[in-house]
Amino acid sequence: MSARIFIPLDSAAVALGADDVAQAMAREALARGIALTITRTGSHGMHWLEPLVEVETPTGRTAYGPVKAADVPGLFDAKFLGGGKHGLSVGRVDDHPFIKPQTRLTFARCGRIDPLSIADYRAAGGLKGLAQALKLGPDAILAAVTASGLRGRGGAGFPTGIKWKTVKDAKAGQKYVVCNADEGDSGTFSDRMIMEGDPLAVIEGMVIAGIATGATKGFIYIRSEYPIAVGIMTRAIQHAREARLLGASVMDSPHAFDMEVRVGAGAYVCGEETSLLESLEGRRGQVRAKPPLPAHHGLFGKPTAVNNVISLASVPAILANGADTYKSLGTGRSLGTIPIQLAGNVKHAGLYEAPFGMTLGQIVMDIGGGTASGRPVRAVQVGGPLGAYFPPNLFDTPFDYEAFSAKDGLIGHAGVVVFDDTVDMLRQARFAMEFCAIESCGKCTPCRIGSVRGQEVIDRILKGIEVDAQIALLEDLCSTMKLGSLCALGGFVPYPVLSALTHFPEDFRARPRSLADVA
Amino acid sequence: MPATAWDETRAQAIIDAHKATDGAALPVLHALQAAFGFIADRAIEMVADTLNLSRAEVHGVVSFYHDFRRAPAGAHVLKLCRSEACQAVGADKLAAEVRGALNVDWHETTADGRITLEPVFCLGLCSCAPSAMFDGRPIGRADAKGLTALAQEKPMSGKA
Ligand SMILES: Cc1cc2nc3c(=O)[nH]c(=O)nc-3n(C[C@H](O)[C@H](O)[C@H](O)COP(=O)(O)O)c2cc1C
Ligand code: SF4
Ligand code: FES
Numbered sequence: 038m039s040a041r042i043f044i045p046l047d048s049a050a051v052a053l054g055a056d057d058v059a060q061a062m063a064r065e066a067l068a069r070g071i072a073l074t075i076t077r078t079g080s081h082g083m084h085w086l087e088p089l090v091e092v093e094t095p096t097g098r099t100a101y102g103p104v105k106a107a108d109v110p111g112l113f114d115a116k117f118l119g120g121g122k123h124g125l126s127v128g129r130v131d132d133h134p135f136i137k138p139q140t141r142l143t144f145a146r147c148g149r150i151d152p153l154s155i156a157d158y159r160a161a162g163g164l165k166g167l168a169q170a171l172k173l174g175p176d177a178i179l180a181a182v183t184a185s186g187l188r189g190r191g192g193a194g195f196p197t198g199i200k201w202k203t204v205k206d207a208k209a210g211q212k213y214v215v216c217n218a219d220e221g222d223s224g225t226f227s228d229r230m231i232m233e234g235d236p237l238a239v240i241e242g243m244v245i246a247g248i249a250t251g252a253t254k255g256f257i258y259i260r261s262e263y264p265i266a267v268g269i270m271t272r273a274i275q276h277a278r279e280a281r282l283l284g285a286s287v288m289d290s291p292h293a294f295d296m297e298v299r300v301g302a303g304a305y306v307c308g309e310e311t312s313l314l315e316s317l318e319g320r321r322g323q324v325r326a327k328p329p330l331p332a333h334h335g336l337f338g339k340p341t342a343v344n345n346v347i348s349l350a351s352v353p354a355i356l357a358n359g360a361d362t363y364k365s366l367g368t369g370r371s372l373g374t375i376p377i378q379l380a381g382n383v384k385h386a387g388l389y390e391a392p393f394g395m396t397l398g399q400i401v402m403d404i405g406g407g408t409a410s411g412r413p414v415r416a417v418q419v420g421g422p423l424g425a426y427f428p429p430n431l432f433d434t435p436f437d438y439e440a441f442s443a444k445d446g447l448i449g450h451a452g453v454v455v456f457d458d459t460v461d462m463l464r465q466a467r468f469a470m471e472f473c474a475i476e477s478c479g480k481c482t483p484c485r486i487g488s489v490r491g492q493e494v495i496d497r498i499l500k501g502i503e504v505d506a507q508i509a510l511l512e513d514l515c516s517t518m519k520l521g522s523l524c525a526l527g528g529f530v531p532y533p534v535l536s537a538l539t540h541f542p543e544d545f546r547a548r549p550r551s552l553a554d555v556a
Numbered sequence: 557m558p559a560t561a562w563d564e565t566r567a568q569a570i571i572d573a574h575k576a577t578d579g580a581a582l583p584v585l586h587a588l589q590a591a592f593g594f595i596a597d598r599a600i601e602m603v604a605d606t607l608n609l610s611r612a613e614v615h616g617v618v619s620f621y622h623d624f625r626r627a628p629a630g631a632h633v634l635k636l637c638r639s640e641a642c643q644a645v646g647a648d649k650l651a652a653e654v655r656g657a658l659n660v661d662w663h664e665t666t667a668d669g670r671i672t673l674e675p676v677f678c679l680g681l682c683s684c685a686p687s688a689m690f691d692g693r694p695i696g697r698a699d700a701k702g703l704t705a706l707a708q709e710k711p712m713s714g715k716a
Contacts, residue, residue, distance in 0.1 A: 084683035224639075261623055263680060303623035320617060322621070378682070381641040381642075386682075409645065457644075465640070472639075
């Protein structure tokens with residue numbers, strides 16, 4: 038009998054032992070004389086169940102998790118290769134209450150296919166968007182992407198179709214597409230997951246962007262903290278080149294497009310698009326003043342479309358299924374689906390793709406299942422280190438760009454980080470300032486100096502020194518940073534700081550404490 | 557590949573292999589650091605000369621990015637995530653315990669030269685926090701006991 042199992046190669050699964058499990062499976066099968074094929078896939082996004090092992094059975098795949106290497110002999114004893122019952126049985130992934138209600142467009146294939154198999158990719162609906170794009174031509178692609186309502190998933194929410202049109206309309210011999218895979222926001226990992234689980238979707242999106250804008254060269258700038266994603270993207274690009282999805286004649290069309298991976302070097306600010314371009318050009322990642330926009334004057338001075346990984350990876354499905362299908366999902370001006378990333382102290386941590394519009398409470402309590410510690414939720418930070426902290430009394434806020442901004446928050450890259458009632462919000466405010474000080478590119482004073490001042494002021498509040506005066510100073514400082522910073526690093530740090538102050542004022546007036554006390 | 561001793565011929569070959577690349581500085585510096593473990597003064601001079609940049613410019617690039625080191629690290633590098641999702645499940649406490657157990661602060665190397673401890677701001681493992689990375693290998697739901705055991709069982713030389 039020859040059996041086939043699927044084990045994720047996703048970093049989160051590997052971090053929880055997936056490589057050890059794969060080795061143990063191979064060893065055990067060999068010892069038992071069973072022919073076993075192990076396919077490494079992306080993750081389905083149920084990270085509390087990782088490593089999640091799926092077995093191919095005549096009635097479809099059935100899953101077991103979280104599997105440790107030590108569980109492997111027991112799984113064989115329970116005849117898991119035939120779908121046998123075991124304490125770790127999860128059943129069919131598609132029927133799982135975390136997966137079933139999702140609307141998986143961008144992540145449709147992640148966890149299901151061999152990420153490096155072009156045949157698997159095509160069989161699962163890949164390359165339909167590109168084929169459609171080649172049929173439509175640049176103007177109709179732009180019209181479709183604009184009509185879909187897709188907004189940049191990197192944080193700013195700028196309409197992708199409009200950005201692409203600006204690049205297309207710019208006159209230049211050379212244009213570029215740059216995929217921003219710097220994903221520095223705490224609590225986010227959707228870019229990583231798609232690069233590891235369905236890298237061809239990112240490539241397909243980039244090729245379509247190239248055709249639409251007239252760019253023939255692409256770069257994907259991946260943060261160095263993602264070595265597994267760097268490896269998979271690099272190999273996927275080679276496969277795509279061999280299959281003529283990249284090269285002088287994309288899918289035998291007159292369009293040329295090729296791309297390469299570049300690796301960051303541990304600077305958060307390089308996720309900011311102009312800093313990223315400086316870094317790609319081989320310089321310090323110092324932010325450029327805008328205008329000129331990268332769409333006019335970007336990489337090496339040429340018109341450049343800079344887009345987030347998820348923005349680009351969403352485009353193939355938009356073209357394949359039509360703009361109307363995409364824009365029929367979502368709410369207000371936040372259309373389509375968003376891969377929400379649940380992290381921190383939450384029971385069901387992972388990735389959940391759904392149309393915009395669910396409330397924050399539904400996301401944290403119903404989908405996330407509340408805290409992992411079992412204690413009450415006290416705060417939820419949405420949108421990374423520059424995002425606001427929301428208390429449970431704002432749980433009715435719908436997940437939508439405008440609704441969050443109306444509550445002095447932001448969606449950012451859609452990371453949702455949950456904290457229980459042991460969190461000290463003054464320390465969280467201090468961390469926001471500390472992070473800004475460490476990661477500031479140094480170009481503007483309010484960010485570079487203000488963040489250091491912010492830490493000092495908060496340290497005095499922690500010690501209980503002249504608290505009222507220091508709080509007033511902190512508010513002042515935040516407004517200077519908001520108004521006087523060139524980019525959103527310095528400009529948005531006031532979101533976490535002031536939201537902590539607004540929603541959790543009691544932590545600013547609690548007993549004096551030292552930074553060194555860790556609960 | 558484990559870092560090896562400085563070798564000027566090899567360094568020049570590495571720089572030359574990338575010099576035709578647009579925006580070569582980061583790829584070159586990454587390759588040099590992968591080969592030799594850090595960016596030596598002499599490497600900065602050679603990169604500057606080959607890429608037609610001033611030494612100050614190359615120095616500026618090296619110093620801007622957290623990844624590049626100007627001195628060798630210990631035999632192994634342990635990175636601990638300090639960001640919010642990890643904080644929410646005890647990263648501060650974990651870091652304090654690991655610093656105590658290894659008797660080092662951030663950016664320091666243990667007295668026996670075995671481990672360099674570094675902070676990192678998010679490894680994208682926020683759903684299995686607190687997270688760490690040991691010689692490039694991701695670790696989820698890290699605990700002090702496991703990390704110190706891992707740090708101590710590794711041999712003195714040669715990256716895992
Ligand atoms: C400090 C800072 C960090 C950022 N980090 C990222 C990032 O890691 N990934 C990303 O896609 N966008 C990031 N952005 C947003 C980018 O500047 C830019 O808006 C985005 O890449 C555009 O792509 P999109 O329109 O597809 O979202 C960051 C912005 C700032 C100010
Ligand atoms: S706000 Fe900070 S990171 Fe942004 S440009 Fe100014 S100094 Fe640089
Ligand atoms: S916050 Fe620690 S891995 Fe993302």
